[in-house]
Structure formats: C-alpha cells, structure tokens
Amino acid sequence: MDKNKKQHGGIRNGAGRKLNSGVYGESTKVIRVPESKVFDIKKYITLSQSFNVANISKANNLLSYQPLNLFEHKVPAGFPSPADDHIEKKLDLNEYLIKQKEATFFVRIKGDSMIDAGIHDNDIVIVDKSQKASNGDIVLASIDGDFTVKSLSSYKSKYRLLAANDKYKPIEINESMQFEVWGVVTGAVRKFK
Amino acid sequence: MIALVDVNNFYVSCERLFNPKLLNKPVVVLSNNDGCIISRSNEAKLLDIKMGTPLFKIKDLIKSSNIIVLSSNYSLYADISNRTMILLEPFSPQQEIYSIDECFLDLSGNRKLNATGQTIKKKLWQYLGMPVCVGIAPTKTLAKLANYCAKKQPEWSGVCNFSELPTIRIDNIMSKIRISEVWGVGNKTANKLNSIGIYSVLDLKKSDAIQIKNIFSIKLEKIIYELNKTICFPIDLKIPLKKQIISSRSFGRSIQSYDLLVEAVTTFTSRAAYKSRQQSTLAEYVSVFVSSSPFQKKNFYQKNITLKLPYPTNDTNLIVSIALEGAKSIYKDDVKYVKCGVTLSGLIGEHRTQDYLWPIKTIERSRLTQVIDTINVKFDKQSIRLATEPINPIWKMNQSRKSQSFTTSWKELLLVN
Numbered sequence: 001m002d003k004n005k006k007q008h009g010g011i012r013n014g015a016g017r018k019l020n021s022g023v024y025g026e027s028t029k030v031i032r033v034p035e036s037k038v039f040d041i042k043k044y045i046t047l048s049q050s051f052n053v054a055n056i057s058k059a060n061n062l063l064s065y066q067p068l069n070l071f072e073h074k075v076p077a078g079f080p081s082p083a084d085d086h087i088e089k090k091l092d093l094n095e096y097l098i099k100q101k102e103a104t105f106f107v108r109i110k111g112d113s114m115i116d117a118g119i120h121d122n123d124i125v126i127v128d129k130s131q132k133a134s135n136g137d138i139v140l141a142s143i144d145g146d147f148t149v150k151s152l153s154s155y156k157s158k159y160r161l162l163a164a165n166d167k168y169k170p171i172e173i174n175e176s177m178q179f180e181v182w183g184v185v186t187g188a189v190r191k192f193k
Numbered sequence: 194m195i196a197l198v199d200v201n202n203f204y205v206s207c208e209r210l211f212n213p214k215l216l217n218k219p220v221v222v223l224s225n226n227d228g229c230i231i232s233r234s235n236e237a238k239l240l241d242i243k244m245g246t247p248l249f250k251i252k253d254l255i256k257s258s259n260i261i262v263l264s265s266n267y268s269l270y271a272d273i274s275n276r277t278m279i280l281l282e283p284f285s286p287q288q289e290i291y292s293i294d295e296c297f298l299d300l301s302g303n304r305k306l307n308a309t310g311q312t313i314k315k316k317l318w319q320y321l322g323m324p325v326c327v328g329i330a331p332t333k334t335l336a337k338l339a340n341y342c343a344k345k346q347p348e349w350s351g352v353c354n355f356s357e358l359p360t361i362r363i364d365n366i367m368s369k370i371r372i373s374e375v376w377g378v379g380n381k382t383a384n385k386l387n388s389i390g391i392y393s394v395l396d397l398k399k400s401d402a403i404q405i406k407n408i409f410s411i412k413l414e415k416i417i418y419e420l421n422k423t424i425c426f427p428i429d430l431k432i433p434l435k436k437q438i439i440s441s442r443s444f445g446r447s448i449q450s451y452d453l454l455v456e457a458v459t460t461f462t463s464r465a466a467y468k469s470r471q472q473s474t475l476a477e478y479v480s481v482f483v484s485s486s487p488f489q490k491k492n493f494y495q496k497n498i499t500l501k502l503p504y505p506t507n508d509t510n511l512i513v514s515i516a517l518e519g520a521k522s523i524y525k526d527d528v529k530y531v532k533c534g535v536t537l538s539g540l541i542g543e544h545r546t547q548d549y550l551w552p553i554k555t556i557e558r559s560r561l562t563q564v565i566d567t568i569n570v571k572f573d574k575q576s577i578r579l580a581t582e583p584i585n586p587i588w589k590m591n592q593s594r595k596s597q598s599f600t601t602s603w604k605e606l607l608l609v610n
Contacts, residue, residue: 042543105600145212148609
C-alpha cells in the first residue's frame with residue numbers, strides 16, 4: 001500500500017474548481033454568526049450582489065426610507081478621494097423627526113384650522129403618544145369620539161383647545177364631554193411635488 | 194421569576210386606539226371572511242357572546258344590543274403587536290414572544306416585581322393605548338394562571354404576583370379555578386380529569402404526577418411540576434422555524450370555474466412561497482386542497498393532493514406550476530367551491546441544501562424572485578406578480594367592516610380636522 005502512494009493520488013495540478021469561480025466571484029471565508037442573524041446577513045449578501053436597493057429589512061419597516069449619502073465619491077483607480085476620510089454618517093429623517101419610534105404615529109390633516117401654526121391642509125403630522133402634554137403643546141385629542149388636532153391650553157385644571165386660525169372658536173372642555181389627549185404633535189411633513 | 198404580559202381583548206383594543214367611538218361599547222371582531230367572533234370587548238363578554246360564535250347565530254342580539262361588528266385588520270394588529278413586544282423588551286434580558294398579544298419575560302433577580310408589573314402596565318397604556326395584565330410567578334404555567342387572576346379579579350389591579358403570596362393563599366385561589374383554565378389542558382383532558390375526581394387547579398397540583406403521567410401524558414406530568422413551582426418549560430428564546438406554511442382563504446362567494454380556481458391557487462401559492470423565502474426555508478412538498486361548503490351536505494366535495502417538488506425550493510414560478518398540476522387533477526366540474534388553500538411542507542433551512550446539485554438556472558431564478566420581492570416590498574404588494582394572480586379577484590374575502598390600515602399605508606392614515 002505504502003509503495004503505491006507515491007504513484008497514485010495526491011494533488012494533481014489544475015484539478016478541482018477554478019479559483020474564485022463560486023457564486024461570489026471571489027474567495028470566501030467561513031465565519032460563525034448568531035443564528036438569529038443568519039437571515040439578515042444572507043439577505044445582505046445577496047442584495048449587495050444583485051443590485052443596489054434599500055436594505056430589505058429597512059424596507060419592511062413602516063418608517064423606512066433610504067438615507068441620503070452625505071458624501072460619496074467613487075474613484076475607479078488611482079488616487080483615493082481626500083473626502084472619503086470625512087464621511088460621517090447618512091442623514092436619516094426618521095432620526096430627525098422621531099424620538100420614540102414605538103409610540104409614534106402619522107396622521108393626515110384635513111382643513112386649515114391650524115394654519116397659523118404652520119400646519120396646512122393635507123400635511124402629515126407626527127404624533128408621539130408617549131409624551132405627556134403640557135400647556136401650549138399642539139395635541140391630537142379626542143372629544144366625544146372625534147379626533148382633532150389643536151393647541152392645548154390648561155388653566156387651573158380647566159382645558160381648552162385652541163385653533164391656530166381666527167376663523168375657529170376655542171373649544172371649552174367641560175365635564176360632560178368625553179375628552180382625552182391622545183398624543184403630542186411633535187412635527188409636520190409636507191411635500192411640494 | 195417569570196412574568197406573562199398579555200394585552201386584554203387585543204384586536205378590539207387595537208381598533209379602539211384609532212376609533213374612540215368604540216370605547217365603553219360592546220365591540221366584536223370577526224375572523225377572516227367575516228365568519229366567527231374572535232375578539233370581544235368586556236361589554237360584549239357581559240352580553241354572553243362566546244369566543245368562536247358564528248356571526249349569523251347572533252344576528253338578533255347584535256341588532257337589539259347595538260353591538261359594533263368589525264372585520265379583522267391584521268396589518269394593524271401585527272404592527273401594534275410588534276410595537277408592544279419592542280416596548281416590553283427592555284424589562285428583561287430574556288423575552289419569549291408567545292403569541293400576537295402575549296409574551297413571557299424572565300424577571301429573575303428583579304426585587305421589585307409588583308412595581309415592575311405596574312410600570313409595564315402604565316407604559317403600554319401611555320405609549321400605545323394597550324390595556325395589559327401581568328401575571329408573575331416562578332414558572333410559566335403559574336404565570337399564566339396569575340395572569341388569569343389579574344384579568345378576572347379586579348382586586349389585583351392588573352398585576353397578580355404569586356411570588357409574594359403565602360402558599361395557603363395561592364392554594365385557596367387555585368381551589369376556585371377549573372382545570373380547563375390551566376395552560377396546556379384542553380377540554381378533552383379536562384373532562385377526563387374530572388372523571389377521576391380532579392376538578393380544580395388545586396386538585397391537579399396535589400395529584401400524583403407519576404400516576405398522572407401513566408394515565409395521561411408526560412406533558413400533564415410536567416404541568417403538575419410547574420404548578421408546584423418546578424420549571425419544566427423554560428423560556429424559549431429561539432423562534433422556531435415553521436414546519437409548514439399554510440395559505441388558505443374562504444371565498445367571498447362560491448366559484449364554479451376552473452379559471453377562477455387557478456387564480457386562487459396561484460395567489461395562495463405565491464403568498465406561501467413568499468413566506469417561505471422570508472424565513473429562509475425551502476419546501477419539499479406542496480399540497481393543494483379544495484372544498485365545497487360543509488353546510489350543504491348534499492354533493493359535499495373535499496379533496497386534498499400532495500405533490501413532491503423536483504427539488505427543495507421557494508421559487509414562486511416552480512411551486513405554482515406544480516400546485517396547478519395538482520389543482521387540475523382534483524378539480525371537478527359542477528362543484529361550488531367555497532374554500533381552497535395551499536400548504537408548503539417538508540421545510541428545510543436554505544443553508545442545508547447543496548446548491549451545486551441543482552442546475553445553475555435555479556440560482557438565477559431565485560435572484561429574479563429576490564428582485565421581485567424587493568420591488569413588491571418597496572412599492573405596493575403585488576406590483577409584480579404572476580399573470581394568473583388577479584389584483585382584485587371576484588372571490589375575494591368578505592371584509593366589509595374592516596378599519597383602515599392606519600399605521601402601515603400612507604393612503605390610509607387617520608384623517609383629522
């Protein structure tokens with residue numbers, strides 16, 4: 001047996017799969033990853049391979065959108081861009097507009113009752129339900145089962161809801177009303193095109 | 194210590210979040226296709242409406258008591274459920290999401306259990322408007338029971354903590370609860386236990402575990418240990434891979450043409466294949482079933498066929514073509530079909546296959562499906578679909594009383610003056 005070993009078997013030059021001929025077109029490496037992350041990592045790899053679209057798990061998220069690139073300078077070869085070193089992060093409007101993601105809801109405004117506060121017809125306002133409303137806050141409130149967005153005014157435990165438009169009278173809240181402050185309006189979004 | 198957090202009347206509570214007119218009124222939510230009652234407000238429970246009652250059986254009561262009836266709105270419920278679970282996460286290093294509206298939290302080492310329970314309750318109410326009850330105990334089975342007490346007995350104000358009660362007190366509570374309320378004890382088992390003289394939870398707790406195991410099952414033996422504070426069901430952190438994926442619907446109206454059945458089978462298969470891709474699994478078998486109405490005993494027809502796929506796959510095109518072969522072979526003329534469905538089974542993880550055994554074509558195909566999936570997520574569901582998959586099928590489910598997708602569709606946001 002031992003004699004034969006020298007003549008048969010062993011490495012044959014040029015045999016086997018060609019280098020870098022796998023699906024990825026480059027050499028691969030075995031790594032350990034947490035089981036819960038396998039799906040995301042696989043998705044990431046396949047997506048980054050096939051074409052460049054918003055990250056799938058982000059797209060699933062209702063608050064998702066593609067962050068803008070602050071800087072992106074690609075040089076095919078040669079001298080690297082001096083700007084590359086200055087990339088800090090991508091700007092994300094969610095981060096700017098939303099504090100408490102799980103308690104944040106979007107509501108569309110109908111009408112002009114808050115126009116002087118900068119909230120126009122058809123604007124989307126951002127409502128944070130986790131915040132406690134204080135005097136002067138713009139709130140989403142319900143009165144006898146109907147929702148409204150107005151400015152909250154409280155004085156000696158008496159509440160009033162004020163419009164930001166002279167055409168509308170203040171709403172006095174009395175004890176016979178079913179009144180609840182649902183959340184605090186923390187911002188508004190408007191598109192022009 | 195283990196806490197079970199459970200949202201009260203979850204579907205009704207989600208509906209109330211965006212419609213304050215539903216507060217303090219009897220409200221029920223219906224199952225798919227507006228068939229049976231699957232969620233009830235406390236007011237509806239007081240009217241003695243039972244879980245699972247078919248809608249048509251209580252038509253009169255609904256009119257006479259002004260009960261508000263709603264179709265189920267799963268995109269809303271799923272979103273609120275996700276938010277709920279994320280808000281509960283920080284309370285414990287170990288969270289087991291047990292169902293859409295309940296989760297177990299490991300509170301070992303927490304010295305202020307009651308306070309934590311109250312904080313959980315307050316936070317979910319403030320942040321999401323969800324009313325919850327918390328049951329705290331040394332085992333999951335006991336935590337479930339404590340949660341039952343928190344829900345049914347107002348004196349706990351929503352948080353029932355067994356760990357701070359003397360055993361006599363717990364035994365007293367247990368003596369008043371029927372065994373069918375114990376987690377994992379079904380009606381059949383309960384009846385059988387009654388027949389050997391075990392009626393209350395306390396009876397079960399004090400019975401001989403070994404003897405019970407011999408008569409019933411190991412599971413029931415474990416339940417007895419759990420009732421005696423010995424953990425047999427630890428908190429399970431792994432999300433189990435689904436062994437099967439089922440996509441089925443009752444039709445809004447009966448259909449009698451082969452073409453329409455093809456539409457339905459294509460739609461359900463696409464949905465099942467998508468789910469399979471989402472959890473990174475491949476299916477080995479596809480089954481198709483069709484059925485006429487079970488309420489019409491005459492000419493009742495029901496048929497099921499299972500086909501092996503050429504290789505494990507989650508490719509929509511391939512699975513649809515096989516599923517349609519199956520549908521063709523079980524289709525019968527002159528049958529009024531009211532329900533059909535598709536099941537993918539023999540699911541294995543994507544990584545467990547040996548790619549190179551399949552022709553390279555499948556890899557390209559799967560890239561195509563990925564692109565389609567991405568587009569469908571980014572734009573609208575069904576932006577790109579198979580031609581036999583209709584956008585607005587005539588056999589669509591009845592969901593006449595569905596509320597808006599307030600949190601998941603830009604077009605359906607709440608409108609406010």
